[in-house]
C-alpha cells in the first residue's frame with residue numbers, strides 16, 4: 001500500500017505569526033499567502049495535516065478550551081478558502097513530561113501513516129524550528145525550514161539536520177515542494 005503524499009504543517013511561525021504561546025483571538029494573524037499556497041498543494045494532490053507542539057497547555061499558560069477556540073479560528077479560515085485539514089496532531093504536554101506526541105518524536109508521523117494513509121517517504125514537513133526538521137527526519141519525510149517565526153534563530157541550530165531547503169516563507173516552501181514532486185497524482 002503506497003499511500004498518499006502529505007504535507008505536514010507546523011502551525012505557529014509557519015501558518016500564523018508566532019506571538020509566543022498564542023491562544024487569544026486578538027493574536028491570531030495568518031502569514032500572508034498561506035491559503036493560496038495550501039490550495040496549490042491541495043490541487044496537486046497532497047493531503048494536508050497540522051502538527052503542533054502546544055506546551056503552553058502543559059505549562060498552565062492557557063487551557064485546552066483556549067486552544068480549541070484559537071485553533072478553530074484557523075481551521076474555519078482555511079475551510080472558508082476550501083482547504084480541508086485532514087488532521088491536527090497537537091501535543092499539549094510540557095517538555096519534561098516526556099510524551100511521544102511532542103515533536104521531534106516521530107509518533108505522530110507514524111500515526112498519520114496509519115490513520116490517514118500517508119506515504120511518509122513521499123511526504124514533506126514545513127516548519128520554522130529545528131525540531132520540525134528533526135521530526136521529519138525521524139519519520140522519514142523530506143522537509144523545508146521557513147524563515148518566518150523563529151526560522152532565523154533556528155537555522156544555525158540545525159546541526160547535522162539537512163532540510164531539502166531553507167526558504168523565506170510557506171509560499172516559497174510550497175513552490176519548492178511542487179517543483180520537486182514530479183510524480184504526485
Ligand SMILES: [Mg+2]
Pocket residue numbers: 010011012013014018127128129149
Ligand atoms: Mg513553529
Ligand SMILES: [Zn+2]
Pocket residue numbers: 090091092093099100101102
Ligand atoms: Zn505530548
